[in-house]
Amino acid sequence: xxxxxxxxxxxxVTLGQPASISCRSSQSLLHSDGNTYLNWFxxxxxxxxxxxxxxxxxxxxxxxDRFSGSGSGTDFTLKISRVEAEDVGVYYCMQGxxxxxxxGQGTKVEIK
Amino acid sequence: xxxxxxxxxxxxxxxxxxxxxxAASGFTFSSYAMSWxxxxxxxxxxxxxxxxxxxxxxxxxxxxRFTISRDDSTNTMYLQMNSLRxxxxxxxxxxxxxxxxxxxxxxxxxxxx
Numbered sequence: 165x166x167x168x169x170x171x172x173x174x175x176x177v178t179l180g181q182p183a184s185i186s187c188r189s190s191q192s193l194l195h196s197d198g199n200t201y202l203n204w205f206x207x208x209x210x211x212x213x214x215x216x217x218x219x220x221x222x223x224x225x226x227x228x229d230r231f232s233g234s235g236s237g238t239d240f241t242l243k244i245s246r247v248e249a250e251d252v253g254v255y256y257c258m259q260g261x262x263x264x265x266x267x268g269q270g271t272k273v274e275i276k
Numbered sequence: 277x278x279x280x281x282x283x284x285x286x287x288x289x290x291x292x293x294x295x296x297x298x299a300a301s302g303f304t305f306s307s308y309a310m311s312w313x314x315x316x317x318x319x320x321x322x323x324x325x326x327x328x329x330x331x332x333x334x335x336x337x338x339x340x341r342f343t344i345s346r347d348d349s350t351n352t353m354y355l356q357m358n359s360l361r362x363x364x365x366x367x368x369x370x371x372x373x374x375x376x377x378x379x380x381x382x383x384x385x386x387x388x389x
Binding site for chain 1: 311313320321322323326333335336369374375376377378379380381382
């Protein structure tokens with residue numbers, strides 16, 4: 165199975181400041197179809213997960229442009245340009261290239 | 277608007293069975309793969325199973341005990357869970373596709389004596 169490793173696991177941030185989460189996979193996520201299926205999810209307290217980013221860097225509909233994804237191969241990053249109070253929650257990366265689908269452990273973002 | 281509504285969760289004894297349902301609306305259900313993802317209390321996300329035109333896939337942790345199915349005439353997906361264990365206790369979400377672009381609110385399964 166592909167192991168997804170996130171860091172840090174806890175991220176205290178100041179409102180208005182940037183935040184960055186790293187996600188590394190144990191195998192390349194480049195699919196034979198040429199796409200890299202790396203997604204990012206946000207789970208606010210008490211809510212269901214919500215997909216933010218698909219195929220490394222594509223924002224889902226309604227996702228603020230302060231969220232951005234980047235990376236390739238085995239190394240990926242989610243960035244929040246200026247953290248707002250509503251961004252508090254746990255963020256997960258997930259690979260959709262290989263079976264079984266696997267998630268990172270989650271990164272808890274909180275306000276300092 | 278895409279909506280996914282899970283039901284069927286509850287308290288069951290170890291070794292028991294439960295069937296979860298996921299009612300879908302707001303999209304052409306038959307055109308999409310569908311998945312189950314679970315989250316144990318206070319833990320992270322774990323993919324459980326996916327059903328598509330190409331067949332079904334299961335996590336090793338549930339293979340042989342869980343069966344995923346769908347009824348495209350009623351826009352409903354199911355998860356038949358047999359031989360339940362304490363470690364199956366979780367909030368079970370249904371999600372659209374194997375890339376999980378939409379999620380339901382979840383249904384809680386508690387396995388305990």
